[in-house]
Amino acid sequence: MGISIWQLLIILLIVVMLFGTKRLRGLGADLGSAISGFRKSINDTDSASSTEAIKQDANRV
Template identity: 45%
Template sequence: MGLSFWHLIIILFIVLLLFGPNRLPSLAKSLAESIKGFKQGLKDDEIDVTTTARKEQIRDAETGSGSNTSQSQTQKETKKDNA
């Protein structure tokens, strides 16, 4: 169902009554700055997650060969014990 054109007109009219025409520009500016800050925060978090994932991949690649051989040795020992 959503909001129709008339719903938006009524909401804008109520906002105009509550805040008055003098405060609307400052409210719009404040809202725009808040949205901009929110988007920047999301972008920063995305960069942090990407950087952390890359660091983990590099760390795993550097230590991966050593841990894989120890894992394969452990698996071989387990197979010998079970046999």
């Protein structure tokens, strides 16, 4: 038995009443920036490792 839409709406209403919309907006912005920073660091790591592999292949030739 899953959670119905009405139960989700009640939970959302309680969370908004407890924290307020400004605080939730700030938490959402912080979470979004953390996720984008994480993705950027993963992409930078992948780029650095692929660049290093290319340099090693060039040195072998």
